[in-house]
Amino acid sequence: MLAGFFSKNKETTRDVKPEGRAMRVIAITNQKGGCGKTTTAINLAACLGELGKKVLLIDLDSQAHATVGLNIDNKKLHRTIFDVLTSSKKKPTELADIIVKGATNVDIAPASIKLATIEQLLAGVPGRDNLLHLKLQPLRERYDLAIIDCPPTIGVLTFNALRACREVIVPIEPSFFSLHGLGKLFETIEMFKDTLDHDISIKALPTIYDKRTCFAREVIKDLVDNHKIDTLKTFIGVNVKLKEAASYGVPISEYDKKSSGYRDYLALAREVIDLEVLKPANTFAALGFENPLEYPVKTNKGVIFAYRDHDAQNVRITGDFNNWSVEGEELNKMGNTGFFRKEISLTPGRYRYKLIVDDEWIRDPSNPRIITSPMGDLSFFEFAE
Ligand SMILES: Nc1ncnc2c1ncn2[C@@H]1O[C@H](COP(=O)(O)OP(=O)(O)OP(=O)(O)O)[C@@H](O)[C@H]1O
């Protein structure tokens, strides 16, 4: 019973923007070198930022090309993603401790050459593939998307990216060797899908694509017909401006807006936005909800609470209506939709509450009403008869 802690003294109320959805995590991966992973990670992130999305770009490659490609001098950095992935419980380094500004609406978690040692350092460490996933959790409300630039190897860093993401983009440069080794990558992703309880969507992205050659078209056709791989509608054509932008340490959006490279990556960003894993409005409608964006919703009997999070296992609610019981009341998981919901019968009044998501007490991200109390931010609502 925690009712005493949540006294009504010293409380102030405020409204915040409801956060309708959790951060999407997209890994850009292919073990083939030089196929456009980093170019895609930087420019997709920058174009998503231009379109108003808050993006975290994570450099997971010891070559640190995404870091350098955004003109960040990693030699001057005190800590990088290496420190996040190897931090101890006693002296933790969080992603928030290393993040620097990369471009408009884009922050970057930078890398350095030190990452090259991580494979040996983490060998035999239990849960080593889960480190990035866990470190991303506190940032779920801060960013709309996280884009991970993977190294050209399948090892602990790529495993961390696959564990953390729900979507994979595989850049493919249509060359003689481009399909070689792809089978292994897809096998690895499938293996991960089996060990996780969530699905990963995989999409190929033709890059450095010379539209004039039949060869490029044939490689992509082979990909779709024989490898049954879903290909994005956007193709990234060959454009020397992309190379130049990287050498100046800026994304294409800041280098040349007239270039075909910019047009291609902007089209990709738009396609990625349209690919929202779940369209909340439709899903809410399918579940019979009245208001797709804000919760709780009043019904004739009481109130419906809802929470959306694909990675959550167990969601409970505790508050004034159950005397702040530590166990709370469990929300029902709605199949594979990532939604949890519960209708609670209540009499009219004012109620403060918190959600307990996998043992973490959080405020309700889809409720804009907040009370600041001595115990921190609490969600609240009130309704009359
Ligand atoms: N669409 C494009 N047109 C012209 N050049 C490109 C294009 N995309 C990438 N490049 C160039 O190709 C080279 C390899 O690209 P990039 O570094 O993005 O590949 P990568 O897959 O990240 O490589 P690695 O496997 O080493 O990490 C770079 O010099 C880059 O500037």
Ligand SMILES: [Mg+2]
């Ligand atoms: Mg790269």
